[in-house]
Structures are given as structure tokens and as C-alpha cells.
Amino acid sequence: MKIATWNVNSLRARADRVEDWLRRTDVDVLAIQETKCKDENFPWEMFENNGYEVAHFGFSQWNGVAIASRVGLDDVERTFAAQPAFGKDDKDPIQEARAIAATCNGVRVWSLYVPNGRSLSDPHMPYKISWLAALKEHAVSGLSSDSAAQIALMGDWNIAPRDEDVWDIDYFLNEGLTHVSAPERAAFHAFEAAGFTDVVRPFTPGPGVYTYWDYTQLRFPKKQGMRIDFILASAALAARVTGAAIDREERKGKGASDHAPVVVELG
DNA sequence: ATGGTCGCGGAGCGA
Numbered sequence: 315m316k317i318a319t320w321n322v323n324s325l326r327a328r329a330d331r332v333e334d335w336l337r338r339t340d341v342d343v344l345a346i347q348e349t350k351c352k353d354e355n356f357p358w359e360m361f362e363n364n365g366y367e368v369a370h371f372g373f374s375q376w377n378g379v380a381i382a383s384r385v386g387l388d389d390v391e392r393t394f395a396a397q398p399a400f401g402k403d404d405k406d407p408i409q410e411a412r413a414i415a416a417t418c419n420g421v422r423v424w425s426l427y428v429p430n431g432r433s434l435s436d437p438h439m440p441y442k443i444s445w446l447a448a449l450k451e452h453a454v455s456g457l458s459s460d461s462a463a464q465i466a467l468m469g470d471w472n473i474a475p476r477d478e479d480v481w482d483i484d485y486f487l488n489e490g491l492t493h494v495s496a497p498e499r500a501a502f503h504a505f506e507a508a509g510f511t512d513v514v515r516p517f518t519p520g521p522g523v524y525t526y527w528d529y530t531q532l533r534f535p536k537k538q539g540m541r542i543d544f545i546l547a548s549a550a551l552a553a554r555v556t557g558a559a560i561d562r563e564e565r566k567g568k569g570a571s572d573h574a575p576v577v578v579e580l581g
Numbered sequence: 582a583t584g585g586t587c588g589c590g591g592a593g594c595g596a
Contacts, residue, residue, distance in 0.1 A: 323596085324588055348596090350588070375589050430596060472596095528596085529586035536583095572587080572596080 315385060315419060315580045316340065319468035319545055321347040321427070321526075321573035325380070328571055329357045335564060336364055341577060342385045343418045345425030345468040349378030356380075371414040378411050379427050379469070385419035394452040400429070400441045413449070421551060421580075422456065426469030431492040439492065442472070446501040454508050457548060464551040467510055470526075470573065471544050473502045478521035479541035493542060510546040513578055517558035525560055526573045534565055543576050556581040 318341045322328045325346065336344065349356065349372045361368040367387040372378030381387065393409045401407035412427040426449070429442040449467075456463055474493045477483040486494045506512070524539025533539060547555065557579040565574045 327588065348588095376595075432595085532583065532585065534583070566582080568583095 315342045315421075316577060317343040317345075317418075317421065317423065317466060317468070317545070317580065318575050318577040319345040319347070319425065319470075319543060320575035321470040321543060321571060323348050323350070323571040323573065325349040325357060325378070326351055326355060328569070329360050331564075331569060331571075333360050333364060335561075335575065336366070336382075339561070339575075339577065343381065343383045343421070343423055344575075345423060345466075346380040346382065347378075347425060347427040347470045347573075349380050350375050351378060369414060369416055372411045374411075376410070377427055379414045379425040381414055381416045381418070381423055381425050383416065383418040383423075386417070388417045389415075391415040394449055395455075396448045396451065398441060398444045398448055400438070402437075412445075421464045421466055423466050424453075424468060426467060426471070428470060428472045430472050431498065434490055434492060434495060439497075443497055443501050447504070450501075450504050450508060453505065453510065457509060462550045463548055464554070465510070465548040466551055466578075467505065467546040468544070468576075470542060471502060472542055473498045474540050474542055475499050475502045476520075476541075479524070481522075481524070481538040481540070493540065505546055509549055511549075511552050512544055513547045513552050513555045514545050514558040514560070514576055518560050523560065524562075524574075525576055527565060529572050543573055545576055545578050547578075551580075554580040 366382040368382040370380040399407035432438040525543035527534040527539040
């Protein structure tokens with residue numbers, strides 16, 4: 315079985331590209347982030363025509379997550395317990411469309427779009443940290459009730475946990491940029507301490523291996539990217555992993571997402 | 582191996 319995650323940066327703008335990719339790669343489960351649409355604009359037929367069931371969680375042009383599967387899609391869960399709400403200025407805080415889960419052939423799959431943080435001093439940053447803490451508690455509860463649970467936490471984590479996960483760590487630190495700060499990294503490492511491991515890195519060692527390249531500043535041709543999309547697996551799932559890859563080719567050409575798909579093969 | 586961003590929505594925000 316092959317499972318994958320991909321921040322597509324608008325599913326409507328990328329539907330043809332996603333369809334081509336599904337046909338080419340033959341993945342069984344795809345966790346999608348940034349669908350950027352409501353249900354009424356979701357390309358349901360594209361998935362059905364290719365043999366995938368799909369569950370979507372999106373209610374505006376922002377965020378939006380989905381899971382497509384051709385090996386079953388059961389017990390769909392939208393948001394997680396105690397997921398923090400966020401609202402800017404005078405707007406009422408809401409639980410944003412950043413998390414959806416489903417059970418696919420025995421694996422509890424999460425499609426996650428972690429808040430960006432925006433800047434170190436922005437209210438979005440404490441939101442990001444508390445969002446991750448609540449997600450970790452929820453993931454841990456899934457393991458405490460069943461230590462053999464196969465759980466895949468997949469998505470755009472918006473964190474570069476190691477210095478080699480950005481093209482120039484000094485640039486990020488000197489500019490005071492997000493994604494590399496100590497609190498963000500601590501929030502990520504808490505998942506590892508809780509028993510979830512990055513099952514992709516062993517098959518895609520760095521430095522210079524990334525999953526995201528900003529559209530601006532010619533970041534992709536200059537090979538200036540960031541590794542911020544991860545598949546974290548519980549122990550029982552990690553034991554099944556036989557391979558992994560980052561599909562850098564998919565970042566090329568006109569109409570590409572700024573993120574590459576990340577794929578894990580299970581035995 | 583691209584071409585000094587892109588997507589949504591219809592201005593400006595978010596990434």
C-alpha cells in the first residue's frame with residue numbers, strides 16, 4: 315500500500331495535475347492540504363472517475379483538507395478534540411478547516427494543515443503552538459487506548475525541525491523568520507517524544523532535500539527550499555514502512571504547486 | 582531547465 319501527502323495550493327487550480335499524478339503514481343491514499351474551496355466547488359468527479367472515495371473539510375477559500383482513498387474511507391473525523399479556534403481582530407474565533415481523519419485499510423490517516431504562524435510576534439504564532447499541542451494530545455490518546463494503533467500524521471507542518479531543512483539557516487535566524495524557532499521545533503519534537511517518527515527522512519537524507527520552494531525569488535531553480543511536509547508514523551505503522559520518496563519532479567513546470575508530494579510505501 | 586509568485590475573488594490578504 316502506498317500513502318502520500320500533498321499541499322496542492324488550490325485543488326480547483328490543480329485538479330488536472332492531481333489527476334495525472336494519481337494515475338502516474340498509483341497511490342492508494344492521498345492526504346491533501348489547501349483545497350481552498352467549499353464542498354460545492356470540490357472536484358468530486360475527478361476522484362470518483364479514478365476509483366477514489368474522498369472526504370473533504372473546507373468551508374471557505376482558506377485552508378481546506380481532504381483524504382482520497384481507494385482502500386476504504388471509514389470513520390471520517392473533522393477537526394480533533396480541543397482543536398483551538400482562531401479569529402483575527404474583531405472576527406469570532408472558529409475552528410479552521412485544517413484537520414481531517416479517516417481509517418483506510420486499517421491505518422488511521424490524518425491530513426493536517428498546521429497554522430503558518432506568519433511571524434514570530436503575530437497572534438498566529440501562539441495559535442500555531444497551541445494547535446500543535448492539542449493535536450499531540452489527541453494523537454497520544456489514540457496510542458494510549460491502543461498501543462498497536464497504526465496512525466499516520468501527514469501534512470504541511472510548517473516547521474523545519476532541523477537546520478538542514480532550510481537552504482540557509484543563518485538567513486532564517488538573522489531575519490527572525492518563522493518555521494525554525496525553538497518553540498516551533500519543540501512543538502514538532504514533542505510528537506517524536508510521544509512515539510511518532512518521521513518515516514521519510516531515512517529514505518531521503520539531506521542536506522538539500524526539500525518539500526517546498528517559495529514561488530518568489532526563483533527559489534526552485536536556485537534549489538532554495540524547505541523540508542516542512544512530513545509523514546509521522548506510530549511505531550506499529552513505522553514498522554511496515556519499506557520505502558519513501560519526495561516527488562521533486564512535480565514541483566517543475568507551469569501550474570505546479572509550491573509543495574511537492576511525499577510518498578510512503580508500506581509492506 | 583525556470584524565467585524576478587500564485588490563488589482567490591474581484592481589493593487585498595494569506596502563504
